[in-house]
Amino acid sequence: MIIEIAWKNVWRNKTRSMIVITAVTIGVFAGVFSIAAMNSSIVQRIDAAVNEELSHIQINNKDFRSSSDIQNVIADFPSLIAVMEATPGVINTTGRIVIKGIASTASKSTGVEITGIDVEKEKKMFTLSKKLIPGTGSFFGSETKFNTVFIGEKLAKDLNIIRYTLTQEAFSKLETEGIPSAVILKLGSLGDQKYPTDKKFSNAVENLLTSSEKNKFSLKIKEAAWSYREGSKIILSFLDMNNNQTGAAFRVSGIYRTNNDMFESLSVFVPVNELRELTGMKEGTYHRVIARLDNNDLTDVVTRGLRESLPGLEVLSWKEIQPDLAMLADMMQQIYGIFMAIILAALAFGIVNTMLMAVLERTREIGMLAAIGMNRRKIFSMIMLESIFLSIVGGIMGMLVSGIVIAATAKNGINLVKYSEGMEAFGYTAHLFPTIDVQFFITTTILIVLTGILSSIYPARKALKLNPVDAIRGE
Amino acid sequence: MTDSQLAWKNLWRNKRRTIITAASIFFAVFFALVMRSFQLGAYDRMFKNIIESYTGYLQIQHRDYFDEPTIDNSFELSQPLIDRIESDPNVNTLVPRLESFALAAAESRTQGVMVLGIDPEGEEKVTDLRSKLVKYKLTPEAIQALKKSTIPSGTKKLLDVFINESYSSEGRLLIDLDIGKEDTATALPVLRKYASFKNRYLDNNETSGAIIGDGLSDYLKAGVGDTIVLVGQGYHGTSAAGKYEVRGIVRLPAPDIDNVIVYLPIAVAQELFAAPDMVTSAVLRLKNNDNENVLQSGESLRKLLNEPLTIRTWHELNALLINQMEADSRSGMIMIGILYLVIAFGVFGTVLMMMAERRREFGMLVSIGMRKIKLAKVVSLEMLLIGFLGLAAGVIASLPFVFYGNVHPIRFTGEMGKMYSDYGFEPIMPTLLPDTYYLWQIVVVLIILLIAILSSIRKIFRINVISALRA
Numbered sequence: 001m002i003i004e005i006a007w008k009n010v011w012r013n014k015t016r017s018m019i020v021i022t023a024v025t026i027g028v029f030a031g032v033f034s035i036a037a038m039n040s041s042i043v044q045r046i047d048a049a050v051n052e053e054l055s056h057i058q059i060n061n062k063d064f065r066s067s068s069d070i071q072n073v074i075a076d077f078p079s080l081i082a083v084m085e086a087t088p089g090v091i092n093t094t095g096r097i098v099i100k101g102i103a104s105t106a107s108k109s110t111g112v113e114i115t116g117i118d119v120e121k122e123k124k125m126f127t128l129s130k131k132l133i134p135g136t137g138s139f140f141g142s143e144t145k146f147n148t149v150f151i152g153e154k155l156a157k158d159l160n161i162i163r164y165t166l167t168q169e170a171f172s173k174l175e176t177e178g179i180p181s182a183v184i185l186k187l188g189s190l191g192d193q194k195y196p197t198d199k200k201f202s203n204a205v206e207n208l209l210t211s212s213e214k215n216k217f218s219l220k221i222k223e224a225a226w227s228y229r230e231g232s233k234i235i236l237s238f239l240d241m242n243n244n245q246t247g248a249a250f251r252v253s254g255i256y257r258t259n260n261d262m263f264e265s266l267s268v269f270v271p272v273n274e275l276r277e278l279t280g281m282k283e284g285t286y287h288r289v290i291a292r293l294d295n296n297d298l299t300d301v302v303t304r305g306l307r308e309s310l311p312g313l314e315v316l317s318w319k320e321i322q323p324d325l326a327m328l329a330d331m332m333q334q335i336y337g338i339f340m341a342i343i344l345a346a347l348a349f350g351i352v353n354t355m356l357m358a359v360l361e362r363t364r365e366i367g368m369l370a371a372i373g374m375n376r377r378k379i380f381s382m383i384m385l386e387s388i389f390l391s392i393v394g395g396i397m398g399m400l401v402s403g404i405v406i407a408a409t410a411k412n413g414i415n416l417v418k419y420s421e422g423m424e425a426f427g428y429t430a431h432l433f434p435t436i437d438v439q440f441f442i443t444t445t446i447l448i449v450l451t452g453i454l455s456s457i458y459p460a461r462k463a464l465k466l467n468p469v470d471a472i473r474g475e
Numbered sequence: 476m477t478d479s480q481l482a483w484k485n486l487w488r489n490k491r492r493t494i495i496t497a498a499s500i501f502f503a504v505f506f507a508l509v510m511r512s513f514q515l516g517a518y519d520r521m522f523k524n525i526i527e528s529y530t531g532y533l534q535i536q537h538r539d540y541f542d543e544p545t546i547d548n549s550f551e552l553s554q555p556l557i558d559r560i561e562s563d564p565n566v567n568t569l570v571p572r573l574e575s576f577a578l579a580a581a582e583s584r585t586q587g588v589m590v591l592g593i594d595p596e597g598e599e600k601v602t603d604l605r606s607k608l609v610k611y612k613l614t615p616e617a618i619q620a621l622k623k624s625t626i627p628s629g630t631k632k633l634l635d636v637f638i639n640e641s642y643s644s645e646g647r648l649l650i651d652l653d654i655g656k657e658d659t660a661t662a663l664p665v666l667r668k669y670a671s672f673k674n675r676y677l678d679n680n681e682t683s684g685a686i687i688g689d690g691l692s693d694y695l696k697a698g699v700g701d702t703i704v705l706v707g708q709g710y711h712g713t714s715a716a717g718k719y720e721v722r723g724i725v726r727l728p729a730p731d732i733d734n735v736i737v738y739l740p741i742a743v744a745q746e747l748f749a750a751p752d753m754v755t756s757a758v759l760r761l762k763n764n765d766n767e768n769v770l771q772s773g774e775s776l777r778k779l780l781n782e783p784l785t786i787r788t789w790h791e792l793n794a795l796l797i798n799q800m801e802a803d804s805r806s807g808m809i810m811i812g813i814l815y816l817v818i819a820f821g822v823f824g825t826v827l828m829m830m831a832e833r834r835r836e837f838g839m840l841v842s843i844g845m846r847k848i849k850l851a852k853v854v855s856l857e858m859l860l861i862g863f864l865g866l867a868a869g870v871i872a873s874l875p876f877v878f879y880g881n882v883h884p885i886r887f888t889g890e891m892g893k894m895y896s897d898y899g900f901e902p903i904m905p906t907l908l909p910d911t912y913y914l915w916q917i918v919v920v921l922i923i924l925l926i927a928i929l930s931s932i933r934k935i936f937r938i939n940v941i942s943a944l945r946a
Contacts, residue, residue, distance in 0.1 A: 015827065016824065016827065022820060023821060030816060038806060102578075111587040197543065239584075239585065343813060345502065346821070349499035350818075353495045354824055354828070419798060
């Protein structure tokens, strides 16, 4: 009965109730959605770390990380693999050879980490093979008598094997993409000139265009001019098992693109047999074993278990290899909490104000109810229920709107192109696909109801303090 | 009675409503100011650190060096050029650098390195390189000796975790070994005795000495007194090779530099790369470093330089960092925007209700001859007063936090502190003293008030006296 009365009371003054409900809806939506967007960049970073860069667990020779000497191999590889495969939760394992070296072309050279991989296994375990840029070849797909290497886009740019050239093809591509012919005409003078860096090309383009044209088209122009000759070669040099400098020319089998510039410029992949031949490492010797788990939540448990059963080796989870990332994820959880608390506190002000007004406006009515025998507890719960209804309706609407908007944007994402350069340098993507835990939804809903209850206490007490006689006499 | 007196009295007729509305504005202003102050303060500190420890506020470079940092894009730093630059009233001195890549080899290891030719004295003033020399190192021998010494037993257990770790500051060593304030006095002499690391800085007449990064020293297994060989490409394709003795080891906060850096005195580097008198950049030390002066000096110096030389400001040199900061700053602004949005709805709600509640009163006033325009004035004044009450309270309440935080910044300890220093940032978060961001809060509150006022004025002009009186 009280519930029904309270519900009807909410709708007696529609404008007032709608204002509060809208405030709650907007507050909840804005809070949840912006948290989802922030959260996505962390989730995507962790996904990339686990799926492309580190895997869940890495096992090294105890001395390998401190000295990365080629001699520091895992002593008994087959029995290690046997142990891993018997561990529940581990779905895939493979061995890697990891060597520090220098990659160079005729004009540039830079330090890299060369990873020797079992191509077939890695293809199954990692998504890196899917990060191949279309038109740059394949993930070790084609037969060739040369050594082959899979490198990152940033490295390819650093080594000048990716250039920017506006060829005839590029011009016709721009035309089909709907770039006005006036703009294309202006770019004519750049035709077939080769620019070794992104910057130089951008500068040349920007000199020719007006600023509005630049804003609209420069991305597309850059994309069209991006050029790479398939099958380019780079030289990799490193030390072999006898500590002699060695090296060879490698044909680039494909180029991958991730959101992590540091990883792209540092990590190159080579089929393990080619590295064995060049370094003289024996068959069946590896520096590192990586393992993929059933799901990420198992990481800590499995790492602890493996550490106990493999005392002679260094067992590390991705959280230990990149502690800053794990910590950032924890820290962000706290920030979300604080942020939501501030929004809810702001909402509480609105609810208190409205309910107080509702009580004062209805002084006479409440006095009447008390006079005809409605007890104090019922009056108290009636006012409280009214404000809970306001917050629940607002909260549900807010959740619904955020759910819909998150689902809508999750498909194509939100692309903050302007900030991509800065974020990708640290391995974070600027292309956000908002996501949020179900748990977060539930916690937030509970908090909203709590806010409603807390902010109704003061107005409800106010209603209790009314003296029925005075209240009826008033106005 | 004047309009403002009337408005003021009206406010206190319903104290509770006035206070709640002002309080909600206070709440938003206060949080927005404190949040923003910490965020902006952190950026400010971060930039000061990076500018003062590496890039400097202004650099002279070859036009193409920024996009293509090779030694071929270096320039001759002649005496007349130096004189011309130093004639600028805001310039203190010029600190030259010559930077290039080479392969470094020690006994059995080889590594690609970044060779930085520096003027040891000048560089000390710009980046304080001397303070980054390793002062303590927990070598296995040092750990053995420390375990037998009188340091706290909890610390002894930690020693093995940090084996072979190097420290350029006592502070970090004490944090890592978990030595609290009370034990510092007793533990420090012991640590000094066993774990001190002997090395020295470069002096200007050095002909064969080098300072290398701690990470590089570990990798090459080259300690103080060992010899390293540098092989690379010199100016315009000449070949470069030289033999140097490691004099000192520095621990730089950024691992990607620490692992590859070799410092040589600039004259020695010029000889190695066959580039006499050439430099790749010259860092300017300025007398006045605030933003406006830096940009102004940049402009006036640019006019003094001939092609192909140009001036790069710290904005250009740190474009990536600025971009990151902007992304972060934007997220902070969105949070504050949401906060204000929610508060704005609260304020509109109150205003709407106030108008409904006082309909009869307004009707009465109009019917006894008060002009609607006067009524609108009074009501607008009421709202402005509420708004300013909240605004002023918010600003005043934020000031103690902001001023205190500026002098006593939040200091991150534990894992968080380590993460900061691993990224090369000081693990502290100071506030930024009141600046234009204070004005922005006023603007936002004014906009909210303006909308509320406009909607209530509209209501007033639509009052139908008869029906209002009946209400």
